[in-house]
Amino acid sequence: DPVSGGDLAVLVRTHREARLMQEELRRLQVACVYYSQESVFAGDEAGQMYRVLAALTEVADEAMVCDALVTDLFGFTGDSLHAARSDRKEWAAIVEELQGYHSTWLGAGLTAMFHALLVRRGIVGRLLAAGGGERKLTNYLHLLELLQDASAGCRADDLVRWLGQQIHRPAPETSSQQLRLESDENLVKIVTIHRAKGMEYPIVFLPFLWGVRQIQPDEIFAFHDQHTFQLQVDIGSAREENHRRAEQERLAEDLRLLYVALTRARHCCYLAWGRINFMEKSALAWLLHRADGDVVPADALTDEKIGNDIQKLNDGEELVHFVPMPAAGEAGDSEEFRPPPPPAALTFSGRIDTGWSISSYSRLASSAVPGPVPPPAPERAEATEMSVFTFPRGPEAGNCLHGLLETLDFSAIPGGQAANLIPERLRTAGINERWAPVVAAWLEQIVETRLMADSELRLKQLPGRDRLTEMGFYFPVDNLQMPVFNGILAEYGFEPVVAGSSLLNGLITGYIDLVFRAGSRFYIIDYKSNHLGSGYPAYTPGPLREAMRAHRYDLQYLLYTVALHRYLGRRLSGYDYARHFGGVMYLFLRGMHPDLGPGCGIWHERPDQVLVARLDDCFGRPEGRR
Structure with missing residues (x-):
């Protein structure tokens, strides 16, 4: 197949180099795209979206309306805006149109309103007909998606305020904010070397390896x-x-990046090299042009010396071809260039053990026989108050709560650390900061709730020295017979796992939210932000039991128990499961309250000692266990 733009990638070190390449390629009418990690909120489209939404909440403000009309979304020019304002009938029609968008926003939602605006104003065709229009349209739709996610429980003016905050404090490290590609099917890709890690491209160009x-x-x-x-x-x-x-x-560090850059090409890699100021300080010069351990100065390098040093890389077969750079104004195609024949591929004669794999709770649970899905709890109509039950749902909200509980000192809640960290975590998750007081009070409820019926123990009482946060583990699995494993589960009332193979070898991996010590016993805690219903009755033992089975958290806590059992067996002198393991607690955060105690929002289970021992044997007992 002929080479297309989509086969080419230009790798650069800095954003400045990327912009330089992008400008030069566009000057030569070469279609290209720059893969960047900039936030969509840092772009011009975010500001224009803000001006439009702000105007829709204040249609009576003529200055704000004018500001919205000259955005790309409405497309008014100075002349057309002046003409509209001079015609009372036309201006009244525009105001009526904006009021209609506002009504649609309040009645049917932001997405319905924006789609109506796209259609009525012909925005798609108008943007795509202009240079860079596809990029702009992609950004607008991306912003719409983020705004829709943030709009839950927000009034229109609150959403506008939230957008303004994101514009002033964009978070490019948040994956949901990073710019999306408009279309890169046949475009030359410009990528930073850092971002290219782990990627592969058919043909790679490295124009700036001399830079340092x-x-x-x-x-x-x-x-x-x-x-x-x-x-x-x-x-x-x-x-x-x-x-x-x-x-x-x-x-x-430059050498590490050079390695990444030179190993991204699948077929061919082009790089520019020669006598350039300070090139002797670069990583490539260190590799190519050393004498007695020191890099040869640039003024001592002749073209012949550079060519000879590069030619030394062709030891046994021609891997590198050296072509003089054409002078400015010369044709791009050099008649001297004759691409070398591709290196002959070696024949792999080894054997890959496809039966060895790394498994986790989520992988096993995805193939497990699901438990019965609990019926949804009755919802209160029009529940718009801000509470733990109306707090946003989904993975971003869950990660926000997990991050707070993993970072904060339980004994300092409430306090200055929490007051500062909560708004920051909410912003990172794309959640309105108006939730901060609710989350602060919620965290206080969580750490003040008794964890067990026969104990006064609370999270607030746990000192840092007795906590192990986000404990990661790997334990080996040696010839796990899945029928035997499922047989053990069935004996103790657990649903089986339907695996793709009857034999499992490799590793089981996972992360335990919290392991803590109380007295002589160790406990496992897993935080769950699941929304089971809009009231505390939805978090009592019956509904919790159904949720545990439906989501296969029962399988999860068995794996976590075996992991901690093995860990303590190696680390704790005289370890005994009966004396030292206190059990597993699943904290369903929305259902926890000090007044309700461990009977609401907390699932506490201590797996049978014989079951844990049999699972341990089933996985294969590792060497070094006590």
Whole structure:
């Protein structure tokens, strides 16, 4: 097949280099796309969307309406806006149109309103007919999706305020905010080397490998102590050793990035190289042009020397072809260039064990026989008050709550740390900061709730030294016979797992939200933000039992129990399951309240000791276990 734009990738180090390549390719009318991690809220479209939505909430404000009309969405020019304002009949029609959009927004939602605007104003065709229109349209639709997600429980003016906050404090590290590609099917891709990690492209161009950002002795720089590996910051000590160490670390990082860049091509990689100012400080010069351990200075490198050093890479077969750069104005095609024949591929004669795999609770649960789905709890009509039951649902909201509980000191809730962290976590999750007081009170309820019927223990009482947050684990699985495993589950009333193979080898992996010690016993906690209903009765033992089975949390806590059982068996002298393991607690956060105690929102289970031992044996007992 002929080479198309979609086969080509240009890898760069910085956003400045990316913009430079993008501008030059567009000047040459080469269609290209820049893969960036910028936030959609940092773009011009976000500001224009804000002006339109703000005007729809204040249609009587003529200045705000004018501001909205000159956006890309309405497309008015200065002349057409002046003409509209001079014609009372036309202006009244425009105001009536905007009032209609506002009514649709309040009645049918933001998405319905925006689609009506797209159709009536012919926005799609108008944008696509202009340069960069596909990028703009993609951004508008992306913004619409984020606004729709944030609109739950929000009034129109609250949503406009939220959008303004995102524009002033965009979070490009949040995946949901990162710019989406408009269409990259046949476009030359411009990608930063950092983002290209793990990717592969048919043909790669590396135009800036000679570039380097040296660390200057008179600037503030960081390095690591060569003995303790602690991070050090030099703010002007003038110590040559510090600067030398920082330059070594800079070169090491450049070498790592060079490796990434040179290994992204599937078929062919082009790079520009030659005598360029400061190129002797680059990672590629360090690899190609060293003599007696030092890089040869750029002014001592002739074209012949550069060619010879590159030719040394062709040891045994021609892997690298050296072509002089054509002078400015010459034809791009060099008659001297004759692509070398592709290297012969080696024949793989080994054997790959496809029966070995890494499994987890979620993977096993996806193939498990599902438990009965609990019936939805009756909802209260028009429940618009802000409470734990109306708090946004979904993975972003769940991650927000998990992050708070993993980070905060339970004994300091409520307090300054929580007051500062809660709004930040809400912003990152794309949730309106108006929820901050609700979340603060909610967290206080959670840490003040008794965890067990026969104990006064609360999360608030757990010191940091007795907590192990986000405990990751891997434990080996050696010839796990799935019929035997399912037979053990059935004996104890658990649903079976339907695996793709009757034999499982490899590793079981997972992360336990919290392991804590109380007295001589260790406990497992898993946080669940599931919405089971809009009242505390939906979080009593009966509904919790159904939720545990429906989502296969029973399988999850058995795996977690085996993992902690093995961990304690290796680490705790004289470990005994009966004396040292206190059980598993699933905290359904929406149902926890100090007045209701452990009978609401908390599922506490201590798997039978014989069951845990049999599962441990079934997985294959690792060496070194007590």
